[in-house]
Amino acid sequence: MSEITNVSRRQFLKLSGISAGGLVLGGLLPGFKPVWAQDGDALSELNLFVSIGSDDLVHIICHRSEMGQGIRTGLPQVVADELMADWHKVRVVQGLANAEYGSQNTDGSRSVRRFYQIMREMGASARTMLEQAAANQWQVPLEEVQAKDHQVVHAKTGRSLRFGELAESASTLTPPAKETLKLKPASEFTYIGKNVPIVDMPAILNGSTVYGQDVQLPGMLYASIERTPVVGANVKAVDNSAALKVSGVLDTFVMPKQSEPVLFKPLPGVAVLATNSWAAMQGRKALSIEWTDSPHAGHDSEAYLDVLKGRVKQQGKVIRSVGDAYAGMMNAVDTFEALYSVPYLIHAPMEPPAATAVFNDGSCEIWACTQTPQSTQRNVAEALGIEPDKVKVNVTLLGGGFGRKSKPDFSVEAAILAKHTGKPVKVSWSREDEIQHGYYHAAAAMHFQAGVDDSGRVVSWIQRTAFPSISWTFNGTTDEPSGSELDLGFGDLPFVLDNLSCETQKAEAHLRIGWVRSVSNIQHAFAIGSFVDELADKLERRPRDLWLELLGDDRLVDPEPEGFKYGNYGESKAVFPIDIARLKGVLNLVADKAGVEKPTAKNEAWGISVHRSFVSYVAVATKVRVEGGKVQVLEMHSAIDAGTVVNPDRVKSQMEGAMIFGLSLAMMGDISVKGGAVVQSNFHDYPILRINQSPLIHSYIVESSQPPGGVGEPGVPPVAASLCNAIFRASGKRIRDLPISKHMQV
Known part of the structure; x- marks a missing residue:
């Protein structure tokens, strides 16, 4: 089986045969020139995707972050398939x-859909170069040789x-031009579309990863940070005397x-x-900190959500319209x-953020469970006042991410402290x-209104949304949703409607x-999935039919002709259109x-919904029992x-x-806020699903030759x-405000 190898730069050069003329792919596409890549203990820059050593091992670079989704298997799978490599001789x-x-930001469900074609080209280029090298050695036309099963063969003579x-x-050969590459037809795929076990699994199971x-790291210090409970507040004064008396505590530092x-x-x-994590945590508890005032100190999430609910009941800023939705509603x-x-919700990955940093001679090296090594590099460089090329970021495995680890603040913390101490520093976030x-x-509020004619057909639709924007994090001023956020299931409503108004509020x-x-x-x-079901109930229709x-x-x-500039998750609308047949296909499946629609036992019922996101189509059916x-x-x-x-196994x-x-x-x-500070603190008051709450799950994958979407x-x-x-269908109780635990026992 293939495996992940932990190698230093020197080991990598030796293993991959570079010193003896091993294969290095040249750039195939502008902006995608291969660069040095290596594992976590590497100390030098990257410069390649594929190398082959004289020992026959193929080394394939994965430039994305692995957090359980299997990308360190999936992308190399694609390369190996086009290369005609033996997967057992692949090292990732x-x-x-x-x-x-290009982008190494492993979020947005983009890894395969953005790099599938490029990785195929990388594999095909390497294969072509091997075939050309064999043809040159045998002095035969290139057309007479073929890569197969980790070797190149000449069928006429039986040589290999x-x-x-x-x-x-x-x-020594010049990589072939992209337009000359011959990609395999899908009918000849060896690994693409197959259940290849993830390469990290053995190390994950035996605990060696x-x-x-x-x-x-040798001589490493451990840091635990008492952070402001309210955004916008800074340290006004600190008494660290008690903290410094804790055995093992060496220093404190105001961020x-x-x-x-x-x-x-x-x-x-x-x-x-x-000198150890326990001492750092105990010393942190002994700190006495006075914080400055913050304009956000009065924030109360319950009152705030009530304000948003009030706003979405009022006519808002129209971002997409068809006909006259208000007149249509009057005439319904x-x-x-x-x-x-x-x-409000939080990520809650099993592994909280952690980063370790070393700062020496104006350069910094980071080891982090990061989804975004490039952003980490830029932000660390900015914080330290050095150039990005002076920052090396080693990507470890991630114990879950869900988007949290694409924010590199925790790596910046480690870098700042490493520079301050002159020693390696590890910052570990607690739960x-x-x-x-x-x-x-x-937190978000959405209001929906629909008007129907005398035949029960929906003829007018008004929907409004209000939620604090991610853009505020980046500009500090935005008080309404950004266009990219409205792309996500709101402005791209795929319904056929005579009258439509999609609106936002501040x-x-x-x-x-x-x-x-x-x-x-x-x-x-x-909101949309619930409202369709509510309409189906009012109109006495089967939900699927409506x-x-x-x-x-x-x-x-x-949606663009109707006034909404649709970003389509950054993808071409020609390549990844909103395809109604595919939406209906997963719904029916x-x-x-x-x-x-089959009868169920008393107090039991099914609910369905369907949605397109990240250019893929998903439908879900859930069966529940509601008693007492x-x-x-x-x-x-x-x-x-x-x-x-x-x-497919990873999907x-x-x-x-x-x-x-x-x-x-x-x-x-449910994250609640009082006085600007988050109330919840751990899994006892921000619980995640336990085994006894988990249902039987069935997953179906539609076979398709369309370009890869997100997963x-x-x-x-x-x-x-x-x-x-x-x-609702099991109990008659309609839940419009999440979470369900506020209304029923779960």
Whole structure:
């Protein structure tokens, strides 16, 4: 089986045969020139994606972060397939931060959809160079040789040469032009579309792999930081005398003041530096800190959500319209309306953030469980006043991320403290730190209104949303949703409607707002999916039938002619259009597989919902039992159409994880704020789904030849609506304000 190897730069050069002329791919595309890459203990720059040693081992660089989604297997899988490599002779090497790779920000469900084609080209280029090297050695036309099973063969004579035997001569050749590459037809794929076990699994199971929390360096100090409980407050005074008396505590350090915008700067606070983590934490408890006033100190999440609810009941700023929705509502035979809300939420990955830093001679090296090594590099450089090329970022495995670890503030903390002490410093966030000082999913309110004619057809639709924007984190002034956030399940409503008005209302930010798995799709899919179900109930229609009617005929949807500039997750609308046939396809698939229209036992029922996000299509069906005010989730079915799938096993795993993640948020997710400070602190008051709450899960993958879409996030959005719809049909109780635990026992 393939494996991850931990190698230094010198070991990497030796193993990959570079010193003996091993293969190094040249740049195929502007901005994607391969660069040096190596594992966590590497000390030098990156410069390649593929290398082959004389020992026949193929080293493939993965420049994205692994957090359980299997990307350190998926992308090398693609390269190995086009290369005609033997997967058992593949070694995966983790890439360091370097802009030459293009984006290394492993979020937005972009890794495969952005790099699938490029990785195919990398593999095909290497294969072509090996074939050319063999043809040159045998003095035969290139067309007569073929790479196969980790060697190049000449069918006419039966001769063959191993990849390792060709690496040196192949490395002297000019890489073929992109337009000359011959990619394999899908019918000949060896690894793409197959259930290849993830390369990290053995090390994960035996405990030998390294996460951010595991990094150990000689002479390392441990830091625990008491951070401001209220955004906008700084340290006014500190008494560290008691902290310095704790055995093992060596020093304290006041972190830099922070002004808005908050960006990815560390929160203000006081760091305690010690010889061990326990001493650092105990010393932190002994600190006495006085904070400055903050304009956000009066923030109360419950009152704030009430304000947002009031605002969305009023006409707002129109971002997309069809016909005259207000006139349509006046002329409707009947109208229905509903108000929905979602509280603040936090990521809660199993591994809280952690980073270790060393600062020497004007250069810094970081080891971190980061989703974004390039942003880490830039932000650390800015904080230290050095050039980005003086910062090396080693990416460890991530014990979950969900978007939290794409904010590099924790790495900046470690870098600042390493520069201050002149020693290696490890900053470990506790669970309390992660919950109380993170970047939060925005609290949101949504109002929906629909008008129907005398035949029960929806003829007018008004929807409004209000939530504090992520943009505030970056500019400190925005008080309304950004266009990119409205792209996520709101302005891209795919329904056929005579009259439509999509509107926004203002919402001031008081916490650090950041992206959480599936971002604004969380609230928008919950509201839309719930409202369709409510309409179906009022109109005495089957939910599936109303969904299909609203979606209309198979077609491609473009919201732009209706006034909404649609970003489409950064993808081409020609390549990744909003395809109604695919939406209806997953809806029908999951409804049929689950049997949602079949009779159920007393107090049991199904709920369904469907949503497009990150250019993929997902439908979810959830079955619940409600008795004595308690809801039990019995069964969940999900169907995803993500286009071409590289590793079905990983897609299934991601969908199962999305069901669990989505259930956690819908059932119990609730960050509340009093006096500007987060109330919750750990899993006792911010619980996540336990085994006894987890249902039987079935996942279906639509076979498709379409370009790859996202997988990590699209499974989450339909979950909450399908769950609440099931609860209503089992109990008659409609839940419009999440989490469910505020209304029922879970």
